[in-house]
Amino acid sequence: METSAAALPEEGFLVLSTLPPSRAQKRLALVVLLGLLVTFILAAGPLSHVRVGDIVVFPPAYATAMLLSETITAVLLFGQFSIVRSWALLVISSGYCFTVFMLILWTLTFPFAGRGLVGGLQSPPYIYFYWHIRLPPGSVAAAIALSVAATAVLALVATYLFIAENTILPRLQLDVLLSNSLWRYGAATTLALTLAALVALWVRRRSILDLWLMVSLCAYGVEPWLTYPERYNFGWYAGKVFGFLSSSLILLVLLYEITTLYAQLLRAVLAQRREREARLMTGDAVAASIAHEVNQPLTGMIARANAGLRWLERTTPDLDKAKNALQHILADAHRAGAVVASVRAMFKKEARARVSLDINDPVAEALALAADDLSRHRVVVEIALRSGLARVVGDPIQLRQVVLNLIANAIDAMSAADATRVLSLRSETDGDGAIAVSVADTGVGIRPEEMRRIFTPLFTTKSGGMGMGLAICRAIIEAHGGELSAAPNDPRGATLRFVLPVDEATSAADAPDPWGARPLR
Ligand code: ADP
Numbered sequence: 001m002e003t004s005a006a007a008l009p010e011e012g013f014l015v016l017s018t019l020p021p022s023r024a025q026k027r028l029a030l031v032v033l034l035g036l037l038v039t040f041i042l043a044a045g046p047l048s049h050v051r052v053g054d055i056v057v058f059p060p061a062y063a064t065a066m067l068l069s070e071t072i073t074a075v076l077l078f079g080q081f082s083i084v085r086s087w088a089l090l091v092i093s094s095g096y097c098f099t100v101f102m103l104i105l106w107t108l109t110f111p112f113a114g115r116g117l118v119g120g121l122q123s124p125p126y127i128y129f130y131w132h133i134r135l136p137p138g139s140v141a142a143a144i145a146l147s148v149a150a151t152a153v154l155a156l157v158a159t160y161l162f163i164a165e166n167t168i169l170p171r172l173q174l175d176v177l178l179s180n181s182l183w184r185y186g187a188a189t190t191l192a193l194t195l196a197a198l199v200a201l202w203v204r205r206r207s208i209l210d211l212w213l214m215v216s217l218c219a220y221g222v223e224p225w226l227t228y229p230e231r232y233n234f235g236w237y238a239g240k241v242f243g244f245l246s247s248s249l250i251l252l253v254l255l256y257e258i259t260t261l262y263a264q265l266l267r268a269v270l271a272q273r274r275e276r277e278a279r280l281m282t283g284d285a286v287a288a289s290i291a292h293e294v295n296q297p298l299t300g301m302i303a304r305a306n307a308g309l310r311w312l313e314r315t316t317p318d319l320d321k322a323k324n325a326l327q328h329i330l331a332d333a334h335r336a337g338a339v340v341a342s343v344r345a346m347f348k349k350e351a352r353a354r355v356s357l358d359i360n361d362p363v364a365e366a367l368a369l370a371a372d373d374l375s376r377h378r379v380v381v382e383i384a385l386r387s388g389l390a391r392v393v394g395d396p397i398q399l400r401q402v403v404l405n406l407i408a409n410a411i412d413a414m415s416a417a418d419a420t421r422v423l424s425l426r427s428e429t430d431g432d433g434a435i436a437v438s439v440a441d442t443g444v445g446i447r448p449e450e451m452r453r454i455f456t457p458l459f460t461t462k463s464g465g466m467g468m469g470l471a472i473c474r475a476i477i478e479a480h481g482g483e484l485s486a487a488p489n490d491p492r493g494a495t496l497r498f499v500l501p502v503d504e505a506t507s508a509a510d511a512p513d514p515w516g517a518r519p520l521r
Helices: 003-007 023-044 058-084 087-109 123-131 140-145 148-164 183-204 208-227 234-313 319-347 360-376 396-415 469-479
Strands: 355-357 380-385 392-394 422-429 435-440 483-488 494-500
Touching: 023 208, 023 234, 058 087, 058 234, 087 123, 087 148, 087 208, 087 234, 123 148, 123 183, 123 208, 183 208, 208 234, 234 319, 234 360, 234 396, 234 469, 319 396, 355 396, 360 380, 360 396, 360 422, 392 396, 396 422, 396 435, 396 469, 396 494, 469 483, 469 494
Parallel strands: 380 422
Antiparallel strands: 355 392, 422 435, 435 494, 483 494
């Protein structure tokens, strides 16, 4: 019966005919059931004979509301059947469809204002009981028998029997108001069928739909008992309300399910969009950072190659200088290779070989690599590298790249400003005992509102900028357990500063360098 649902686990998980009920839903179903029970006891007991009178608008309003609710429920359940293809769902949908046909007949035969449009006195009660014979869901044969076509045939039979031939039927209705005691047999049959359906559902009891069908059936089964023995007294009205509740309960559950699914769908679409953006961002970021990092050695290689060519093109070629240029090109090529590997490792979240090092070493190396650029831009360099600092653990290539990036940014910022260009490089122990390196310039400075954004990938204020340098620097420093920050320089420009934790393993063993300042390499 339910094998097709099991074969479609993806869809099956989403619809309430296959979703198991939560604890909260079970509790709510129990509360609704208790509410129905209390109402039933009151309506069938002390209040049943209270005469309310013929509220003229009630029967047509009831019929309309029932018709709408049953039609929408049938359509939604047929919709679920088309997704899950469970025969049990087809039976339930057909049941609702059948009720729609019978409701139309009941409305035509019910004696509104004393007389029905068609049929006779016995037509409405027979139609009423006939529509209450919704077959319990469970068997394939029942499912097929109760397809939409079959329900239409059943409705036609009812039309003939209960409308044209209603005078030959045993009398369920004594007059327009009073029912015959035979009514009880009809009510008992309905109750027995309801109980059978309840048992079938209880045995299956797998889904939210099963749970609420059980609650709905309870209201459905007791309804005929309330409407007996007289129309328009309190019990009769209560019975009609029970009938309406029983029909609209499944509709409410289906509507709730649709809203929940809609919310889930929205969340899933948004999450998918965010994930795609994040993936694009990573792709962009990797491409941009490799381009960014490789640009520097490439520019150096082109400059050296041009110089080498010039040495060779002289009338008496200077082979030593040309050889020197080639050696520089080789060194730059190795550097480019190392940089690419280090960027790849960063995005792969791979821990590259870390060593215990003196932070002044990568700083000095970066300074040496930037020396040409600095002198070309007529930058005065102030160096205050403290000797005897505690060692840090890190990747020397990555740390050198960080300083190189900070120096490159400082040069850019100072080229844009029309003032004396001073670059200050400083290393020291900061207040917390960590090692701090700062790169200060006298450039255009960073606007306060951009202080945080400059570290965001792809943020740049330069026409040819990529906006990756600082993002990479921050990622590297944070991967080393440190922090990178920016602040205004005094009197102008910016200071970029990073701190790194000291290498605990060596700092205890290392005594302060007794020789004081050590030469830069
Ligand atoms: P890019 O250099 O490609 O623009 P970065 O991530 O290195 O990318 O820098 C981002 C932005 O931060 C720069 O465009 C610039 O506006 C600002 N910035 C970085 N360093 C400095 C500095 N020393 N002085 C002024 N602005 C800076």
